[in-house]
Amino acid sequence: MPTLLDQDLRFDPAAPAEGASSLRIAGAATVATVDRLHAWLDGLGTGADRSIDIGEVARLDTAGAWALVTFERRLTEAGRHLDIRNAAAEARLVLDTVRGAMPAPDAPAPSPRGLIPLLDATGRRVAASTGKAAALTGVLGLFLARLARVLRHPREFRAIALVAHCDDVGLRAVPIVALMAFLIGVVLAFQGSAQLRQFGAEVFVVDLIAISVLRELGILLTAIIVAGRTASAFTAAIGAMKMREEIDAMRTLGLDPAVVLFVPRILALLLMLPILGLIANVMGLVGGALMAWIELGISPSMFRTRLIEGTDISHVIVGLVKAPVFALIIGVVGCHAGMQVSGNAESLGRMTSSAVVTAIFSVIVADALFSIFFAQVGL
Structure with a gap:
């Protein structure tokens, strides 16, 4: 049975495909349901690749897209992959817009290595x-x-x-x-x-x-x-x-x-x-x-x-x-x-x-x- 996250939002865990966990979201992924959607995505963890079918999502605004893109970034940072399938053209456009608007994660500054950086730091001190x-x-x-x-x-x-x-x-x-x-x-x-x-x-x-x-x-x-x-x-x-x-x-x-x-x-x-x-x-x-x-x-x-x-x-x-x-x-x-x-x-x-x-x-x-x-x- 689908699990009811909100009155207008449902998700249905399907049988996991080989090498991935397949999930399905249906209903409205909007600002009214984003808290529950975000909490559910957080509970999935980052231990495996994920595949989410959003073909039955009737409404997707920037809040719902933010929750999905945030989860996608978490999986990427953990070395995993998220596949968002069956997105309508309008939903795909919203997802791409949110991806482009969100700031890129800060890359850790590379630690100086080698003799020259060491001598430079010592000289400055x-x-x-x-x-x-x-x-x-x-x-x-x-x-x-x-x-x-x-x-x-x-x-x-x-x-x-x-x-x-x-x-x-x-x-x-x-x-x-x-x-x-x-x-x-x-x-x-x-x-x-x-x-x-x-x-x-x-x-x-x-x-x-x-x-x-x-x-x-x-x-x-x-x-x-x-x-x-x-x-x-x-x-x-x-x-x-x-x-x-x-x-x-x-x-x-x-x-x-x-x-x-x-x-x-x-x-x-x-x-x-x-x-x-x-x-x-x-x-x-x-x-x-x-x-x-x-x-x-x-x-x-x-x-x-x-x-x-x-x-x-x-x-x-x-x-x-x-x-x-x-x-x-x-x-x-x-x-x-x-x-x-x-x-x-x-x-x-x-x-x-x-x-x-x-x-x-x-x-x-x-x-x-x-x-x-x-x-x-x-x-």
Whole structure:
């Protein structure tokens, strides 16, 4: 029996011919019945070739033709074939018109292959990275020039902005930096004691903690945390001002955006990052001392004595020398990314993410270069 899809639309599955599934549609395939026709065609699947007899279709408009052509394309994409048989001349004309009007499916872009496309893509990335490095160097030079101008004309500098940024960059970051450094000290002491106990050298866990925290981990992890929270904040603040055209308004009023926006922010980082590094060093040593006391029985007084006798002041100097460089990197990256924001929220989000990634990566690269340099000079 024919299955009734709609009051004016019927289809009748016939015995499948060899290599194909033969179907028959009768009635009116119009906009009034297209939903059911489309649902029925979707239910047929694309696992085999199909043959549809539409000789008994009394009315076929563009909606019904769209359903048939869409099903035909689905079969073609699956490597199958649809044969529409016994179509009247008018129905064939409607089907051909709909086929011509429907947009062609997008062909997947061919993936580049071979050595030349690979070299081309690599060259473009290197050129883009070089251009970005040059732009960051330009922002650094602009900051230094405006800083020299502020030193010559102090009345152009707003000290209240510097204090506000010091509070945001430094004081508000103390809890997370202190907690991070404390936990790093705990982990170093716990992991180091487990290894050194095998050789009866538990007391050297003090040297391990001191050198690791004072020389590398204290300032490096502090810079990474500051890069994550401060570079993004700089980019978001400056980018939002650019979206609202406030920077253009500054120029109209005769204010230099570099003096108003760059100098206070980067100066605040230069002042506060060494202080945060000192706090991280102290909290890292406190965490290590606490875990050494609990795990190894090394009392705080013994820990302090070993720390003073076995740790050279050069480790502290090496760590703190990195702080101003890290501060410059973070500040320059954040301010540059903020100035690259265009007039939409998508650009702001993209540049904020880019600033965080670039700042953290640059800090790690700078730390690696410092390590090589200090090893070469014997520090």
